[in-house]
Each structure stands twice: as structure tokens, then as C-alpha cells.
Amino acid sequence: MYAFEFKRPATLAEAVTALGAEEAQALGGGQTLIPTLKQRLAAPAVLVSLNGIAEIKGICTDDAGRLCIGGGTTHAAVAKGAGAYPALAALAGGIGDPAVRNRGTIGGSLANNDPSACYPSAVLASGATIVTNTRQIAADDYFQGMFTTALEPGEIITEVRFPVPMKANYQKFVQPASRFALVGVFVAQFKDGVRVAVTGASTGGVFRWTEAERALSANFSAAAVKGLKASADDLIADIHGGADYRAHLIGVLTGRAVAAC
Amino acid sequence: MPKDGIGASTKRREDIRFLTGNGHYTDDINLRGQTYAVFVRSQVAHGKLNKVDTSTAAGMPGVLRVFTGEDFAAVGGVPCGWQVTDKHGKVMLEPKHPVLAQGKVRYVGDAIAVVVAETEAQARDAAEAVVVDIDELPAVIDMKAAVAGGPLVHDEIGSNLCYDWGFVEENKAATDAAFETAAHVTTLELVNNRLVPNAMEPRVAVGDYERSTGQHTLYTTSQNPHVIRLLMGAFVLGIPEQKLRVVAPDVGGGFGSKIFHYVEEAFVTFAAKVVNRPVKWTAQRSESFITDAHGRDHVTKIQLAMDKDGHFLALRTDTYANMGAYLSTFAPSVPTWLHGTLMAGNYKTPLIYVNVKAVFTNTVPVDAYRGAGRPEATYQLERVIDKAARELGIDPIELRRRNFVQPNEFPYQTPVAVVYDTGNYQATMDKLIEIADLAGFDKRRAESAKHGKLRGLGVNCYIEACGIAPSHLVGQLGARAGLYESATVRVNATGGIVVMTGSHSHGQGHETAFPQVIADMIGIPADSVEIVHGDTANTPMGMGTYGSRSLAVGGSAMVKATNKIIAKAKKIAAHLLEASDADIELKDGKFSVAGTDKSVDWGSVCLAAYVPHNYPLESLEPGLEETAFYDPSNFTYPAGAYACEVEVDPDTGKVKICSFAAADDFGNIVNPMIVDGQVHGGIGQGIGQALLESAVYDENGQLLSGSYMDYAMPRADDVPFYTVDHSCQTPCTHNPLGVKGCGEAGAIGSPPAVVNAVVDALQRAGHTSVTHIDMPLSPSRVWAAMQA
Numbered sequence A: 001m002y003a004f005e006f007k008r009p010a011t012l013a014e015a016v017t018a019l020g021a022e023e024a025q026a027l028g029g030g031q032t033l034i035p036t037l038k039q040r041l042a043a044p045a046v047l048v049s050l051n052g053i054a055e056i057k058g059i060c061t062d063d064a065g066r067l068c069i070g071g072g073t074t075h076a077a078v079a080k081g082a083g084a085y086p087a088l089a090a091l092a093g094g095i096g097d098p099a100v101r102n103r104g105t106i107g108g109s110l111a112n113n114d115p116s117a118c119y120p121s122a123v124l125a126s127g128a129t130i131v132t133n134t135r136q137i138a139a140d141d142y143f144q145g146m147f148t149t150a151l152e153p154g155e156i157i158t159e160v161r162f163p164v165p166m167k168a169n170y171q172k173f174v175q176p177a178s179r180f181a182l183v184g185v186f187v188a189q190f191k192d193g194v195r196v197a198v199t200g201a202s203t204g205g206v207f208r209w210t211e212a213e214r215a216l217s218a219n220f221s222a223a224a225v226k227g228l229k230a231s232a233d234d235l236i237a238d239i240h241g242g243a244d245y246r247a248h249l250i251g252v253l254t255g256r257a258v259a260a261c
Numbered sequence B: 001m002p003k004d005g006i007g008a009s010t011k012r013r014e015d016i017r018f019l020t021g022n023g024h025y026t027d028d029i030n031l032r033g034q035t036y037a038v039f040v041r042s043q044v045a046h047g048k049l050n051k052v053d054t055s056t057a058a059g060m061p062g063v064l065r066v067f068t069g070e071d072f073a074a075v076g077g078v079p080c081g082w083q084v085t086d087k088h089g090k091v092m093l094e095p096k097h098p099v100l101a102q103g104k105v106r107y108v109g110d111a112i113a114v115v116v117a118e119t120e121a122q123a124r125d126a127a128e129a130v131v132v133d134i135d136e137l138p139a140v141i142d143m144k145a146a147v148a149g150g151p152l153v154h155d156e157i158g159s160n161l162c163y164d165w166g167f168v169e170e171n172k173a174a175t176d177a178a179f180e181t182a183a184h185v186t187t188l189e190l191v192n193n194r195l196v197p198n199a200m201e202p203r204v205a206v207g208d209y210e211r212s213t214g215q216h217t218l219y220t221t222s223q224n225p226h227v228i229r230l231l232m233g234a235f236v237l238g239i240p241e242q243k244l245r246v247v248a249p250d251v252g253g254g255f256g257s258k259i260f261h262y263v264e265e266a267f268v269t270f271a272a273k274v275v276n277r278p279v280k281w282t283a284q285r286s287e288s289f290i291t292d293a294h295g296r297d298h299v300t301k302i303q304l305a306m307d308k309d310g311h312f313l314a315l316r317t318d319t320y321a322n323m324g325a326y327l328s329t330f331a332p333s334v335p336t337w338l339h340g341t342l343m344a345g346n347y348k349t350p351l352i353y354v355n356v357k358a359v360f361t362n363t364v365p366v367d368a369y370r371g372a373g374r375p376e377a378t379y380q381l382e383r384v385i386d387k388a389a390r391e392l393g394i395d396p397i398e399l400r401r402r403n404f405v406q407p408n409e410f411p412y413q414t415p416v417a418v419v420y421d422t423g424n425y426q427a428t429m430d431k432l433i434e435i436a437d438l439a440g441f442d443k444r445r446a447e448s449a450k451h452g453k454l455r456g457l458g459v460n461c462y463i464e465a466c467g468i469a470p471s472h473l474v475g476q477l478g479a480r481a482g483l484y485e486s487a488t489v490r491v492n493a494t495g496g497i498v499v500m501t502g503s504h505s506h507g508q509g510h511e512t513a514f515p516q517v518i519a520d521m522i523g524i525p526a527d528s529v530e531i532v533h534g535d536t537a538n539t540p541m542g543m544g545t546y547g548s549r550s551l552a553v554g555g556s557a558m559v560k561a562t563n564k565i566i567a568k569a570k571k572i573a574a575h576l577l578e579a580s581d582a583d584i585e586l587k588d589g590k591f592s593v594a595g596t597d598k599s600v601d602w603g604s605v606c607l608a609a610y611v612p613h614n615y616p617l618e619s620l621e622p623g624l625e626e627t628a629f630y631d632p633s634n635f636t637y638p639a640g641a642y643a644c645e646v647e648v649d650p651d652t653g654k655v656k657i658c659s660f661a662a663a664d665d666f667g668n669i670v671n672p673m674i675v676d677g678q679v680h681g682g683i684g685q686g687i688g689q690a691l692l693e694s695a696v697y698d699e700n701g702q703l704l705s706g707s708y709m710d711y712a713m714p715r716a717d718d719v720p721f722y723t724v725d726h727s728c729q730t731p732c733t734h735n736p737l738g739v740k741g742c743g744e745a746g747a748i749g750s751p752p753a754v755v756n757a758v759v760d761a762l763q764r765a766g767h768t769s770v771t772h773i774d775m776p777l778s779p780s781r782v783w784a785a786m787q788a
């Protein structure tokens, strides 16, 4: 780790100000950032912890019936408190281990946008809205590739608003070492159609599998996607599996997610 | 008999301190005035080292000194402890291994420079400011490419082939001839995957130097402090033993990786004198991945010749064994004497020929890792037998039974030099069939099928060799060390005992098991015996712990010393009881005159030894302390039979281990609970190798699985509850305890069981072209096999 200045603001406004400093960076649960700092792969001059900001924590339902989760809410809190959206609660409960879930936050996960992270699939499949200190961003506009998002420097995710689908399920096939998603598929059925988001598989990060969405919107059953094959183009190939394997898993997991809905 | 003697499942006394955070590990040692060392390591696998510019670093805050290869030009290289002679009678190529790189870097992680500073952070900052000018050279990673004219890892030795070993060379022609006429030959090519040991405690070394006395002390995470003292003192730094103390306190797991003498140990010892302050180095986990000696990494072709009934006629193997970039301490012995000698397995194969080519590559050095050579031997043998059984249409258990060495054939001379003293392979197989409920397999398979899962059963046997010995033999085989063990048994005036052993405990439970033996011999409670180990200043010269040798060799030394104690104590008792010492019997901590009710208790005899008022001073020295060295006459040969049941998910290739059963013959057992634990841990590591673990290099020599994000360690939910049994006991015939060793068996015997089970599952499901899948059997590999 390199030396840095540490700030722990109590309000969002203070945090925004603190993040205005030269080479300042937000610290959520630290489950990604702290290991990165320890390996000296990041060198912020100021680290602004969002942990003391009560206004970005917690879970509620808004007038439109959306489940609203504060950006600083931990995975453990979502696993416990998102009963209105069981598939989302289950996803949160399957992230990492208890230590990770008790610290890591939804805002941190989405800001980081690891191509193997779980949350991005739920956000994209749900058509959720990411709320920051300055604006609201639709999920379809938010994810812009591996570790890349629509966030501006210093922008803080304050809340994520999830429309609650009629049915939904997340299937995670773990990478044996990290136990992140080797492939994860989130299927969400809404009145006006089905959305399928795939994480872990693509070099471009989380994406929507539109062929499956079409097939499932017409016929929401595992059989509808049985013969469907995801394209292996641009999929990740590494020591844990080739692109063809990941493409195959996308199909298998989509079918399983539908069957489990 | 004391209730906590031999055979009692006494809870491990050391666990009290380990589980309450009171262990005292090397990193817990912080000396006054301590400084911190941070290594600058090569980020390329192969390169010409032009210049190491330390000028900026040397001027940075807190920096005491920056060391480079030049500082070590005058001292020795890190020595290799075993010299193998090849099939042409030529000794192996033995390149120099400097403490810090000189002229060239040879693997990612090779040490180039070291900063010593007041704080760790300052040392790390300055290490980043060391400017290393390297001309990168093409790296050689693949072993076959390395010997087929690839770039030279060591220019000065002119070849990447360390040795080309043939064993037994005299058998070669007859073996080849047997293949010509055999009714059936089964051939299998396989890879024994490279593993990173991943001891829970990373390596640490603290060097200390006392200028007023010239005394060096090295605190280090070692399995054998005396060996480190000898190797480092005599060969690297030229420090005589009386001026060098090596302490290995609590050590958090070794699995072989902490046997070896590493450059960091030599560095801190050397640097402490130069800067005249204690110097500490603690490995970061990512550093452990690229500096702890790796394990396995063999590429093998094995062939088994049989008659029409499946009787084994001959076996031959061709193995490429990776040495990595330098010869680690015992690396040359692993694919040779610890591997070739075990190729007979539990079977009567009259002709065996083993060829091993040891190869230098631009990778981390490879050396002994839990099992060391024996897992590689067992894996290929038990895999080829499984394949042969399928080809011949013979039940795999029946094929093994048909070829077992029979119980009445011991001692059994194998065609690969070693003589098995005792064993009963039919008995462990029978026991396995019972404890694994193999009769119920078909039912369980049908149940799995109902859930869409492919169930398979894998069975195999293993034999291994522990307590490698005797010294004069291993000397002939190239060992540059003796392989005895030592113990000093010190009886105190009030009857308590301290045993100073040359063995070292780093998870094996010596502090509990060793006292049980003495408790049994004397008839006193085990808690009146303490074990001291790990410090060259207060233990006799011993060879440490590896190769499952502690109880069989170190325990035997302790028994020998205790027998001397008992003999002397009997003389004292005879004096006190006014009888002849030939008539004195020791039972339950009491000396009595045979056939009388006259007796004196243990404590009184001990007191008399140290307060010799009423004592035969003219014929007997006072005191009660004895030392013994024990040099075994043979290896011990633990053996057993293992069974694994798996479920394969046909859609994803994911393997779930449903059950694992182990029937081991370890001879006599001192503490059954500790033995269970050792077997559990070993099987866990074996399952790790079979399903999860793999050190993977890319063609440029970068370790792709260099962290836990990519290197999969087995976790609790990867392994089942094990069924282990060690009731089949054929005691070792040549050590006083009749014990064999249990530390590595699980890791040796389990990988083939897992792979056999997965292949079985696929075969039964109709994937008849799948005869082998290389470890680790990751979901993607199993899935790919099913697509073929």
C-alpha cells in the first residue's frame, strides 16, 4: 500500500466535496479496492470512505413499486432485506463469503463493474436505474465494458432502483478459484417481456442475450431456449474455460434460471 | 498402562495455543532494532541482466542498504542436496544458484536485489526505485521444447537436460522384450499437474547477528533447522555451526515447501551482519506463489504389458520431470529415487524400466511436495491399470487382486531395488469394499441418474515409502545428507521428562504423539513429557520432518534413548531395592523385583539419579539423560486402497465428490485421531490436485494462476466427509514401534481414485472414447471430454 489521506464524511455532500480533491477515490466496502491498494496497483492521494453516510444505506420500496437499495448497502443487508425481490436477495447471498458480504456494497460492485461480478446481471436484467449524486442512469446505458461504466470521476452511486419482475432467477456457475461467476445468467420476466443478462462470459462485460429474450418473451419455458446457442464471439477464454464452454454454459444456465423461476 | 499412552486418541495439546492465537510463529518474532528486507524480483522469465541501478533507492528515506548480486559474488551458491547419476554413469548437470541473480534472470520471481530499510513500507518504496536493465530473452517453458534445442536456461552447462535417468538400466532390454511378446499392452500418456504448496503461513526469515560474540541466528519457517544450518553455514556463507543457530518455531504448514534452503534465509543471515541490525523478510502471498518451490509437474508415458489373463508382465515409463530454473535442495531425488522405486506398486510385475529426463525451464524450481515422487508413481500406475482393466474387460478390483503381492510373499523384493518388509493388500482391499459399501454403488448410481447426474466409482491402491533410509544406501544414491534422526531424553529430578527431538512439528502433532510413546514405555502420564524441537541450540543434530518420517525415524530414536534411560533407571532401582538389575521389572511407572512385592516408584528413582545420596556412584554416573541416533535399515511401506464416488453434471462437466473412503495400513498407530487428521488433510490435497489446483504458465513464463483468484485451493464444500479406516495393520518389521508413517498417504492415494471415478462415470454414460482426462478435472475439461 502507498500512503494516503483518509476521510470519513458523514453526509453525501461532504463526500462529494472530499472527492473533488486531486486524486481522491471513494472507498465502499473495500473488498476490491483494498486488495488493489495492498498490491500497490492503485495510488489514490485521498481515500474517501462512504461507510459513514447513513443516507446511502438501506432498502425501501418507492411509489412505483421499485425496490430501492442505497449505494452503500452491503451484500449481507441485501441478502437479508430484499425479500420483495427474492432473486436479487439470493444473488447477494451468493457473493463471496460472509466477510465479503458484510463489507462489500452494491455501489462498489457496480462502480467497479468487474466482468465476473454478480450484481451487474441483476441490474441489467431488471432494467434498473442507477442513481448518483448528480443524475439517474438507465442500466442499458450504464455498463460500458469491462471495468468501465458511465460514471464520471468523483460521481457517487447513491441508490439503485429495481423494478420487481413477476418472476426472476439468477444462476451462477462459479469459477473454481475466485468463485466469482465463470458465467452468471439473470432472467427476469416482466409483463412486457423477458430480459436476460449474462455476466462472467464476455470480454465486454455484462450483456443482454437478446435471442433468448425474444424466445422467452414468446414462450417463457426452459424448452424455449433449449436449442438456442449463444455466440462464442467476444467471449472470455482463460485457464478456467474457453469461449465455447462459456457459450455453452450461457445456454445451460438460462434454461436452469427459467426452470427455477 | 497410562490411559493416554499408545493407541489413545488424545486431543492435540498444541492446538490449545494454535486455536487461541498463542502460537509463536517466525513472523511473531520482532527483535530490537529490526530492519526490513524487500526483494526486487524479476518480472520476466528469462533475461540478460545488464545493470541494476540502486543509486536512487539507496538515497531514499529509511534505507540502510541495497544489495545486489555483486554483494554475493564472494559467497557460495545455494547448494543442491542430492546428486543423481544418469543412465550413462554421468553425474547430473548442476548449475550455480546464486543468492541474488548474477548476469541473468531465469524465472519470474528470481531475486535480483534487496532493499533493507527501517520500515517495511520504506523498503518497498525503495525497491520500486531500483532500476533493473534487462534484455529479455525467449523463455523456455515446455519441457520437451527445452530438451529439443530450446533456449538455454543456464548457458554455462550447455544443456537443459539435467539428467537422463534409467532405472533399472539392467532391466531395460528384458522389459522391452517382454513388450514384444505380451498378449496385451495398455498405453497411457498423462500430465501430473504442477502445484503450488500454499502453506497457510507464508515463508519468513529473520537474521540476527551479535557482533560481540560473532554469533549468527536465523529464525526461519523451516521443517528442518539443522539441515538449513548445515547447508547455509557450510556451503553458502561459510559460518561454522558453533557460530550459527537456526530456530524454526511454530511453523504453519510446510508440505515439503519448507524443507529447502532458500535464498531469503541466506540473505537475511548475511545482511544482518552487514547492516549490524536484525533483518526480517516476510513473504507476501503473491511472492509465495513465485518463490516457494512448486510440486509435481511430470509429463509421462506409461505402458503396461500383460498376458491374456491380465497378469502384469512388464512396465515401462518415460517421464519428463520439471526442475524449474534452478535445482532446489532435494529436487533431483524426487522423480528418481522417490518415484522410480515405487513403480512396482502393490503388484508383482517382474520387469520394470523407468526413464526420467529432468529438465530445466524458466519456471519456479520444483521440489518435494506432500508425497514427493510417490504421488506421481501411484497416479500413473493406478491410472494405467484402470485403463487396462477396461480394455481387457476385467473388473478393476479383480485385475488388481490378480496381481497383488500376496501376504505370504513378504519380505518382497521388487524389480525396482526396494524390498517391502510387510503388507497385506488383499486385506486393505477387502476392508475398503466394506467401508465404502461398494455393494450399494449400483443403487446409488440409479439414484444419481434420477437427478440427471452421472455417477462413477474409482478405486485404486497405493504403496509408498516413508522414512527414507538407511544413510549408507542413500549416500550411494547421491544424497549429500544422512537420513537418521536423533533424540535426547532428559529426565528431571522429580520425574518429568523433556525430549529434545531432531524431528520438527509443523502440524503433525508431535507434541502430543511423542509423549504418548514414552508414557507407554515407562507407565507415566503423557502430560509428564514435553517435546522440544525446532532449535539447533537445544536439540541434537537431526534431519527434520518430511517424507512421513517423524514417528518411524524420530520416534525410533526417542524409543532408543528411552530404552537407555530405562536400562539405567533399572540399575538405580536395583541399587535402591538391593537387588540385581536383571531382576528389575518396570511396569506402570514402578520398578519392582521380580517375584517379590518390593518396589520403588519412577519418581524416587529419578530423584536418586540427581540427588545421589544412596547411589552406586562408583559404577554409575549420576543423572538420567540419554541421547540416541537412529538410522533405519529400510524404508517403511504404508499401503492401502481408496475409493471415490463422484457425480458428474452432464450439462456443465462439474464434478462433485460424493464420498471418499480410505483403508490404510500404517502398521501400529500411536494416536488414531491424529492419523485420521493426517489422512483427511492428505486426501483434501489430493482432491485439490485432481479437481482444482494447477500452476499454469503462459509461453512467456508468466504464472497465470499466481493468486487465489486463479489458483483454486480446495475448500470445505469441495470435499466430502471421509470414511477412513486403519484397522488393517501389518506392523513395520524393522523399527521398534512397528509404525510406518501416515502424513502423505492421503495425498498419494487419492488423485487416481478421483480421476478413475470421473472416467468411470463418463464411460458408464456412454462416452466410451474418454479413457483419460488430465488433472485438474475442471468443469471445462470434463465438459470438453464429453464433447469428443
Ligand SMILES: Cc1cc2nc3c(=O)[nH]c(=O)nc-3n(C[C@H](O)[C@H](O)[C@H](O)COP(=O)(O)OP(=O)(O)OC[C@H]3O[C@@H](n4cnc5c(N)ncnc54)[C@H](O)[C@@H]3O)c2cc1C
Pocket (backbone or CB within 6 Å): A025, A026, A027, A028, A029, A030, A031, A032, A033, A034, A050, A071, A072, A094, A095, A096, A097, A100, A103, A104, A105, A106, A107, A108, A109, A111, A112, A114, A116, A117, A118, A119, A155, A156, A157, A158, A178, A179, A180, A181
Ligand atoms: C474473496 C472475494 C470474493 C468475492 N466474490 C464475489 C462474487 O462472487 N461476486 C461478486 O459480484 N463480487 C464478488 N466480490 C467482490 C465484492 O462484491 C466487492 O464487494 C465489490 O466488487 C466491490 O464493492 P466494495 O463496496 O467492496 O467496493 P470497494 O472495493 O470499496 O470499491 C470498488 C470501486 O468502487 C468505487 N466505489 C465504491 N463505492 C462506490 C459508490 N457508492 N459510488 C461510486 N463508486 C464507488 C471505489 O472507488 C472503487 O473504485 C468478491 C470479493 C472478494 C474479496
